[in-house]
Amino acid sequence: MTLALNVRLDKSGYLIMNRTNLTPLFHLGRIVATPGALDVLQRAGVFPFQLLVGHQCGDGGVLCAEDRAANAGAIVAGGRILSVYEVGAEKIYVITEADRASTTVLLASEY
Template sequence: MNNKAINKLFSLGQVVATPSALSLLDEHQKTPAEFLSRHQSGDWGELCKEDQQANDSALKHGDRIFSAYKIDDAKIWIITEADRSSTCILLPEEY
């Protein structure tokens, strides 16, 4: 068993997901928890350097945090609101 603790950098608040995002995860036998864990620990996924820096700044200044993860040929986005009240998992076309 791996006892390595995940460093949680911020609160997710209430977590919600769109039906399409959940369907994509299910189709690829992935769970929301694995991507939420990456998001919350500062693994922003498939973001350009500028967006990664914006997230690093958001941790300090309380702005919105955005991550994007590839699942085969598809992508999911995870967005945590600036006030950390909620986090949404969605597909890019649903934004």
């Protein structure tokens, strides 16, 4: 399945994703989100699925090189996978557990 995803929120450092061929790399399991994360996303006009699709397809957001390498290993070996997205002044974490039973969307301050 190929999905086109083009998200742009500009002028304030908002999320920008421009990927056209997205292939899921792992299962998300049960998806949960905190009220704080949902509030920030709603105010910014970002749907949670936009972050989840990017996360599941290997777009880690604003991760450093070390965290990107850890994610690559985790996808192969079954470890925890982290993505970090900047939405306005907030950072949103998307974390899939090592057993792939669940994925959580939360504010960095809620971690």
